[in-house]
Amino acid sequence: MPAYKYTLKNGKTMWYAAFNYTDWKGQYKHTCKRGFKTQREAKEYERSFFEQQNNFNDILFSSLVKNYLDDMSHRLKPTTMENKKNIIENKLLPYFSNLKTCDIDTIKIRKWQNELLSFRDENGKPYSQTYLKTVNNQMSAILNYAVKHYRLSSNPCRAAGSIGKSKANEMNFWTQQQYEIFSKNIQKSALKLAFDILFYTGMRSGELLALTLADILPDKRISINKNFAIINSQELFLTPKTPKSKRNIAIPDFLYNDIQKYVSTLYGLQRTDRIFYFTKSALEKEMKRITKKVGLPQIRVHDLRHSHASMLIEMGFDILEISQRLGHESVKTTLDTYSHLYPDKDKKLADTLNQFRPTIEP
Numbered sequence: 001m002p003a004y005k006y007t008l009k010n011g012k013t014m015w016y017a018a019f020n021y022t023d024w025k026g027q028y029k030h031t032c033k034r035g036f037k038t039q040r041e042a043k044e045y046e047r048s049f050f051e052q053q054n055n056f057n058d059i060l061f062s063s064l065v066k067n068y069l070d071d072m073s074h075r076l077k078p079t080t081m082e083n084k085k086n087i088i089e090n091k092l093l094p095y096f097s098n099l100k101t102c103d104i105d106t107i108k109i110r111k112w113q114n115e116l117l118s119f120r121d122e123n124g125k126p127y128s129q130t131y132l133k134t135v136n137n138q139m140s141a142i143l144n145y146a147v148k149h150y151r152l153s154s155n156p157c158r159a160a161g162s163i164g165k166s167k168a169n170e171m172n173f174w175t176q177q178q179y180e181i182f183s184k185n186i187q188k189s190a191l192k193l194a195f196d197i198l199f200y201t202g203m204r205s206g207e208l209l210a211l212t213l214a215d216i217l218p219d220k221r222i223s224i225n226k227n228f229a230i231i232n233s234q235e236l237f238l239t240p241k242t243p244k245s246k247r248n249i250a251i252p253d254f255l256y257n258d259i260q261k262y263v264s265t266l267y268g269l270q271r272t273d274r275i276f277y278f279t280k281s282a283l284e285k286e287m288k289r290i291t292k293k294v295g296l297p298q299i300r301v302h303d304l305r306h307s308h309a310s311m312l313i314e315m316g317f318d319i320l321e322i323s324q325r326l327g328h329e330s331v332k333t334t335l336d337t338y339s340h341l342y343p344d345k346d347k348k349l350a351d352t353l354n355q356f357r358p359t360i361e362p
Contacts, residue, residue: 003042006034015042059150061096061104067326068145077238078231079206082341091135092118092142093353101146109160112181117163132164166337171298173307174199193262194276194283197222198301200255202308205280205301207245207342210237213263214271220256221248224327230279245327304345309338 005015016034036042049062095112142155147155178240180198186192210228227238227247240246283301312322323334
């Protein structure tokens with residue numbers, strides 16, 4: 001694995017790697033990469049390059065991750081990829097980066113899991129159970145990829161066991177009364193309308209920020225047909241989260257009138273123009289500020305979606321209607337997410353059955 005040095009115009013010595021290889025199509029190729037400060041860095045680049053090209057299970061975990069992310073980037077949405085990269089860079093690579101994949105055994109996985117379980121932030125709070133589950137699932141997904149494509153004998157995450165929970169024991173949400181206290185304290189009309197839409201429709205924040213004038217239908221419905229996200233400073237219009245996320249939802253008269261009043265103030269707004277031009281972080285910042293000001297329980301912007309679902313359940317709407325309105329892929333998703341909001345369902349069932357028991361006189 002030779003490396004070569006060269007001299008810049010300013011007299012500084014640098015190194016480059018140059019070598020031949022056979023690509024995945026069987027074609028013979030030559031590559032050269034410059035800009036290394038040391039010979040060691042140039043040789044490390046060549047070694048890492050061949051690890052990524054070859055299919056064997058003693059590949060470094062960091063190289064495996066590069067291949068995994070490159071493969072997945074062609075199959076997953078940019079928002080999903082961004083979440084994966086964040087977890088991998090902050091929770092996986094600091095532990096396993098320099099290990100060979102075949103050397104990551106059950107004991108190492110358990111020690112890593114225990115560190116995650118033991119973590120406490122500056123306020124003494126641990127990671128949430130759902131976050132722990134997500135991180136562990138990501139590690140397991142990468143090792144499953146190694147089993148399938150790099151001849152790793154087995155996935156040590158399976159033998160180590162899982163951590164965390166797929167859904168939280170408790171869900172944070174506001175009642176309608178709590179939300180109205182919050183809403184009345186918002187001074188900016190655009191932000192107030194945005195929060196009202198989130199609470200009274202249950203749409204996702206990305207769906208809200210993607211709304212255009214054409215999506216506000218004359219029959220007092222909103223067409224949800226795209227998702228908006230900013231990835232690496234690039235604004236993107238994406239397809240909805242799932243096929244059933246594409247939907248038309250009816251809105252109350254007051255919300256429709258408020259939308260019409262607001263868009264009428266936007267001079268020169270075209271039908272394909274977005275209605276709201278702030279970001280999700282602006283929503284989160286305003287929510288924290290107002291919540292602290294009025295003394296409400298702290299919740300996330302996404303929890304307004306849960307608040308809407310909770311309100312509909314309290315109003316007695318059928319679970320199928322709620323599922324369709326939220327754009328869930330199946331009723332099972334809705335039940336799995338919100339079943340705990342029916343704490344007295346057994347009591348109501350028993351009370352109903354009482355009506356069918358004939359009264360027997362002694």
